[in-house]
Amino acid sequence: MLWPTRSSFQRRAKEIRRRQFWSVERRREWQMEKLVAIVKHAAETIPFYRDRLAEAGLVNGHLQSLDDLQRIPPTTKDDLEANFPDRMLSSVGDRSDWRWFGTRGTSRRTIVVYDFLKRDLGLAGINVSMTEDAPYRYGDRSAFIPPDACNTLCGVEGLRETSVLHQLGQMLIQRQWNDSDKVGDLRTLVMNNWVKRQTLLPPFGAVGSTIDDESAGWYVQQLRTARPRLLKALPEYLYGLAQYVERSGDAPPQIKVIKPMGALMTAPIKKYVENVLGGEVREDYGSSDMGPMAFDCRERSGMHLFEDLCYFEVVCNGKPVEDGQLGTLLVTELHNRAMPLIRYRIGDVVHIDRSPCPCGRTTSRLFTEGRLENTLVRPNGTVLTDAAIGNYLYQQPQVSDYQLLERSNGRMELRVVPQGSDFSSDSLAEEAQQFLDSPRPILLRQVRTIAPEGSGKFCHCKSSSFTAFKA
Numbered sequence: 001m002l003w004p005t006r007s008s009f010q011r012r013a014k015e016i017r018r019r020q021f022w023s024v025e026r027r028r029e030w031q032m033e034k035l036v037a038i039v040k041h042a043a044e045t046i047p048f049y050r051d052r053l054a055e056a057g058l059v060n061g062h063l064q065s066l067d068d069l070q071r072i073p074p075t076t077k078d079d080l081e082a083n084f085p086d087r088m089l090s091s092v093g094d095r096s097d098w099r100w101f102g103t104r105g106t107s108r109r110t111i112v113v114y115d116f117l118k119r120d121l122g123l124a125g126i127n128v129s130m131t132e133d134a135p136y137r138y139g140d141r142s143a144f145i146p147p148d149a150c151n152t153l154c155g156v157e158g159l160r161e162t163s164v165l166h167q168l169g170q171m172l173i174q175r176q177w178n179d180s181d182k183v184g185d186l187r188t189l190v191m192n193n194w195v196k197r198q199t200l201l202p203p204f205g206a207v208g209s210t211i212d213d214e215s216a217g218w219y220v221q222q223l224r225t226a227r228p229r230l231l232k233a234l235p236e237y238l239y240g241l242a243q244y245v246e247r248s249g250d251a252p253p254q255i256k257v258i259k260p261m262g263a264l265m266t267a268p269i270k271k272y273v274e275n276v277l278g279g280e281v282r283e284d285y286g287s288s289d290m291g292p293m294a295f296d297c298r299e300r301s302g303m304h305l306f307e308d309l310c311y312f313e314v315v316c317n318g319k320p321v322e323d324g325q326l327g328t329l330l331v332t333e334l335h336n337r338a339m340p341l342i343r344y345r346i347g348d349v350v351h352i353d354r355s356p357c358p359c360g361r362t363t364s365r366l367f368t369e370g371r372l373e374n375t376l377v378r379p380n381g382t383v384l385t386d387a388a389i390g391n392y393l394y395q396q397p398q399v400s401d402y403q404l405l406e407r408s409n410g411r412m413e414l415r416v417v418p419q420g421s422d423f424s425s426d427s428l429a430e431e432a433q434q435f436l437d438s439p440r441p442i443l444l445r446q447v448r449t450i451a452p453e454g455s456g457k458f459c460h461c462k463s464s465s466f467t468a469f470k471a
């Protein structure tokens with residue numbers, strides 16, 4: 001089945017698994033070797049980085065230490081938008097094997113380019129994140145509910161093909177067997193349909209985070225029919241399905257592994273989904289910009305970073321932070337020579353634990369706290385992350401769902417999807433004002449649902465004070 005894809009991701013996945021147990025010293029040597037090579041490649045072949053590295057005083061991109069790396073300013077989404085594609089793509093390499101990917105960011109979309117090695121390592125990382133310490137193996141059935149139908153189901157020229165054999169027949173009839181785009185699409189179909197055995201279900205769409213019983217019942221029936229061992233969907237989708245199962249008494253579909261994707265899943269929602277749907281919630285971390293970056297082990301205490309695929313930094317005020325301290329994540333791609341990103345600002349607020357994990361892996365563990373633009377800064381300067389706000393509000397018995405809006409004048413508006421018949425807006429507003437340490441009363445509005453953003457994802461906190469968190 002893998003032959004048409006030319007993929008060696010299974011071998012690469014075994015290598016990634018082995019490197020998770022390397023000594024810390026051996027991994028640091030590996031990372032430094034890869035960092036030196038990718039920075040030198042960027043200086044020689046990519047105009048944007050040639051100029052940026054020269055300004056940082058790194059002649060010909062020669063990296064001698066990690067201190068040298070920190071002299072390079074972070075790469076931002078603004079940099080990508082201003083310089084893509086001419087100044088961001090390598091001048092060397094087999095472009096017929098490159099693939100362009102549009103990201104699914106909550107607020108902004110960018111385009112990145114992967115070479116074949118990057119895509120193969122990405123598949124290997126996904127394989128590891130889905131199967132490590134989990135009752136799922138490639139070849140088991142899986143189901144996927146994406147946040148954005150257009151980005152998932154449509155290509156540049158329209159709807160994507162969904163059948164391997166139909167795609168192959170059309171390529172033969174139209175003599176397109178040398179068309180790199182068609183061959184790439186065929187590889188993807190083989191991977192999704194034959195290797196992953198993936199069932200793709202439509203997103204909830206414009207109904208928002210609160211789904212009606214008829215629609216939710218349809219999803220549950222589809223999952224019963226598909227019988228996936230693994231379900232991957234937005235946290236809001238998983239939460240909505242669990243709420244339907246609880247209030248309707250309908251039997252939950254038998255799913256062993258439940259994976260939230262695309263957004264933070266707070267601790268109360270994770271516990272609720274597990275209790276109602278019966279599967280085990282397992283987390284991983286990645287982005288369309290960088291691919292897979294971390295996964296959780298059986299201990300489920302943080303996510304182990306793929307430190308052989310990327311180099312990770314957590315910074316605040318431009319300086320590295322100590323273990324456990326909040327900061328923003330910077331990622332340097334170690335293998336993608338088509339469009340390497342150096343010290344790329346993902347936009348997530350995180351902290352890292354480098355202490356040994358009981359599972360035996362020696363890689364650092366990542367804890368995500370939400371997006372930078374969803375982070376509130378209290379008047380006294382303390383930080384409230386998306387995770388902290390969600391952990392508080394989702395534990396309130398009156399709250400089914402919420403969206404917190406911080407205006408530029410400092411006023412707060414809390415939109416609440418109420419739960420139960422004894423909803424008291426006044427008491428909830430007072431308690432939320434105290435938790436947020438807001439100097440002004442909070443405007444509380446009852447709403448039927450929380451609407452998705454343009455990407456199909458959900459934003460539960462929109463902050464205007466996050467710029468005060470000098471990450």
